[in-house]
Amino acid sequence: MSPKITTELLKQLRQVMKSPKYVQEPVQAYIVPSGDAHQSEYIAPCDCRRAFISGFDGSAGTAIVTEQHAAMWTDGRYFLQAAHQMDNNWTLMKMGLKDTPTQEDWLVSVLPEGSKVGVDPFIIPADQWKRMSKALRSAGHDLVPVKENLIDTIWTDCPQRPCKPLITLDPSYTGVSWRDKIVALRSKMAERKVLWFVVTALDEVAWLFNLRGSDVEYNPVFFAYAVIGMNTIRLFIDGDRMMDPAVREHLQLDSTLEPEFKIQVMPYGSILSELQAVGAGLSPKEKVWLSDKASYALTEAIPKAYRYLTPYTPICIAKAVKNASETEGMRRAHIKDAVALCELFNWLEKEVPKGTVTEIIAADKAEEFRSQQKDFVELSFATISSTGPNGAIIHYKPVPETNRTLSVNEIYLLDSGAQYKDGTTDVTRTMHFGIPSAYEKECFTYVLKGHIAVSAAIFPNGTKGHLLDSFARSALWDCGLDYLHGTGHGVGSFLNVHEGPCGISYKTFADEPLEAGMIVSDEPGYYEDGSFGVRIENVVLVIPAETKYNFKNRGSLTFEPLTLVPIQTKMIDVNLLTQKECNWVNDYHQKCREVIGAELERQGRHEALRWLIQETEPLVRVQ
């Protein structure tokens, strides 16, 4: 992978930063966040402005360009990737390390007195604007909104914003109709005494209307906003997709409906002016509810006195707790996904020794097996198919320049998942197709111990996920090892593979308490730079636990793995496991054998079934 040469682009950007055509006054710094106008993590090609200007295309990162400097902030998952993809014009700011300055501190240290720092007000979330604006102001600088996106002005071949057809989901998938979701939302609005709710996150629009799209790769969402009043529903969406009879029927656009369920369809681009009109028409005490992560532009459309901002919206919280239909769908999706992976790993065991399987071929084969499963839609993220040193690049994606051939001498790490119409999957397995070294097995076993410690954890109702993060690290810490990423994220139901408001991370302090029905990943890892990576990831469902004393009726929770794919026993140093951990592995493999075995049998996949049975032989602990 050679870095993108950005000298000319940066020169052009620095020119427009001073050009009266685009800025009222010259800006001495310009911030390029990684999100789109909906603060999405995964974005459409037309929104990949940070990747365009820097070359670094990981999912998280913020670029700041000044007259003299260009700097990129990203987290531990992407240190290696960013260093590879960026040229010498760029300084990498490693977030999470002690000596790394914040963006604000760095700006203050490099800017001349009284500088203007520009940013696209549609791209920066209101809470970030507030924090950064305050820090800059206290140092004598100004954060200013630049209406025209300056990257777009120099991006001559910028792709068009996608506008693909929609999928409608009936209540057998969603459990609840969109009308009932609107009713529940309005009741939350009434509780908080707000008159309007603005839906800005793409997955929240999709969830609310039981619609899915494909405007953004891997995320079944579509570009839209919604504004919900107590008696009105406005959906801001472009294109002819509202002409689709199935969509019209689903949204009852042509039916005679009670007025409060009548959906007004408006152009996507009219959200700002419509919201400004709402803002202008408010009487005292009338409030508008927005996420504090909504864009600065939309937030400013509502006068400050009328805003009701919360870190998590009622939709975000409702969406996280899966109902029975969604949970059953997620179970079905994970069974199908496991069938595909049993096929893949059986195939790899045979093919890898021949020396013909590259990371890209393996990833393609995984997609091929998944696509054979019912209701498959697309992958849920770019497959991380990595062998040897590539495994240490936490969010690696194989490209021809880096594509290694799988061998019997290197660890192979596959982190992959899919969107099925009934659910979203995300699973990581780390395999060796030859004989792993003692050190590789040792590291793998510590990661497994961490994985089990979280998966088997029992904790009282009301516990936040971040309190469980250290359980995943304890075995690694004991030997002086660690990993620089969180342990788990929320997973959507045929929606985004990463979703809030819950998670398991040392970084997430604003997470909501875990509740039965929430679904998160459990994915500790260990990465030896230049050598190998280990990660073991299951998607797990939060379920009530039975305990001896039950927290004086406060109740307790634990996790049930939805992912049912064998964990390679060859990689386990059994003597490092406790008997309890050993039993966990054996019980898990027994369940894989029963549930996935039955499905492999049903689908007539006898060779993969034989592989499954061989891989789920019980561990025996000799002491």
Added chain:
Amino acid sequence: MSPKITTELLKQLRQVMKSPKYVQEPVQAYIVPSGDAHQSEYIAPCDCRRAFISGFDGSAGTAIVTEQHAAMWTDGRYFLQAAHQMDNNWTLMKMGLKDTPTQEDWLVSVLPEGSKVGVDPFIIPADQWKRMSKALRSAGHDLVPVKENLIDTIWTDCPQRPCKPLITLDPSYTGVSWRDKIVALRSKMAERKVLWFVVTALDEVAWLFNLRGSDVEYNPVFFAYAVIGMNTIRLFIDGDRMMDPAVREHLQLDSTLEPEFKIQVMPYGSILSELQAVGAGLSPKEKVWLSDKASYALTEAIPKAYRYLTPYTPICIAKAVKNASETEGMRRAHIKDAVALCELFNWLEKEVPKGTVTEIIAADKAEEFRSQQKDFVELSFATISSTGPNGAIIHYKPVPETNRTLSVNEIYLLDSGAQYKDGTTDVTRTMHFGIPSAYEKECFTYVLKGHIAVSAAIFPNGTKGHLLDSFARSALWDCGLDYLHGTGHGVGSFLNVHEGPCGISYKTFADEPLEAGMIVSDEPGYYEDGSFGVRIENVVLVIPAETKYNFKNRGSLTFEPLTLVPIQTKMIDVNLLTQKECNWVNDYHQKCREVIGAELERQGRHEALRWLIQETEPLVRVQ
């Protein structure tokens, strides 16, 4: 314990809340925080305004009185105590429980439109003012400073502010002279480009000048402020204590000194006007550093543009990392403290069966044995001497009305500590003088497992203490048990027994990373309301750990117990321990035997030595 009758007092308070003599406009609510003007946790009798108005005298709590209501917010340590001490005029707000409203939300729910909420600006920290003021304003109310403290106006027999003699500490205790501490502070000020630093916390003043006092019971501090400039030192302190020749010599008040080390002594009450003068004389870019927990009154003395506020001051952070002299002093103090407790427990074993030892007698006996030790100054907090159901009142203090007799049928919990001139101690042991039940042993053993999990934890440099909190709970959680308090707090060196900026708690998200030299407590517990309490507490020192792989040279930390008092093996269900935990207990007891045994021998305390040897017999785990 019968509750304080507050009907008449509340009537009087509600009158002055409307009296033009004290308030410019009537206030519809008045907030009575628990701190003093220095935001101290432990306060002098003249500052116990919240206890005076409500009867509840626990260390944490905020009272709010409106025209109709009186409500008290406190945390899980004090639910039972507050319920016992307050009459029916008061509503208890149990912080940490899901349905308990915040003070702001509650005020908004009960106040009539456009209310004024009053508070003493010297008592409320600036950060709390800001948060509360914002929340009230957004609901149409106003937080207003009431200069005269309204409780003081109705508190006819309010005691005088204490003004006791000072103790000087030479560098053999402190390791660093006050001059060198000033030099280090000024270098931190220069780093942050601030010209002035305002010392508002009493323990920070005491630490900076290597002085101790006894104005506040248990905390060796004295009422004072300091304002440090780049070339000036101002100490605001009352009374004739500056006439003491030892103090004059220590502070070099009569020596010919470089001007930047010359201390100007000023009256305590002149801090506000002096600070206002400093504020008025500032030029642009000249900043004044204050804790964001300094009082609203002092913070407002500095115009907003000139303030530099941080959650932890450089003194707080420097004070937390003990130097070699302080660490050695803490070790000595803990050895002496263990000698006193071995004497006490040996005495209790003999006396309890006679039925003549009450909680108060036991507490007094503990103090008597401690006071026999060299450099003993006073207790470091009110001894929690509690038997049976009283043990479940987390911060219980025996009083004649509640005083139970220790017996061979109940668990006894003793949480106590002392101030020695060389260090501060804080230790909890839970004992049974007869035959504990299987359930009592089970609970004790889970708490012990939690204690060991923290004490033996290994974690990378830079880890914050709150990430370790769940380790202490895991064994309890597995059986559906928990405790409603944090796991540990920072401990001062012959200073406050609770100090920041580090700790081990699910609640503390703003804690600073643990560093070698920091000292914290490790004190998980379990409380069965109406029945018994269990807590096992050691004071532990953060030390470098040796690990197999050493976090790629990032380095790692663990804890070394400074407390060396046997943990009652009779209470342990050995079969619930792992071999590793069993070894930890045996190694710990071996160290107690060696270190404390030698000191008991030296002091000729042979009976206590025999008790120690018997109590430190190794556990044997049968499987």
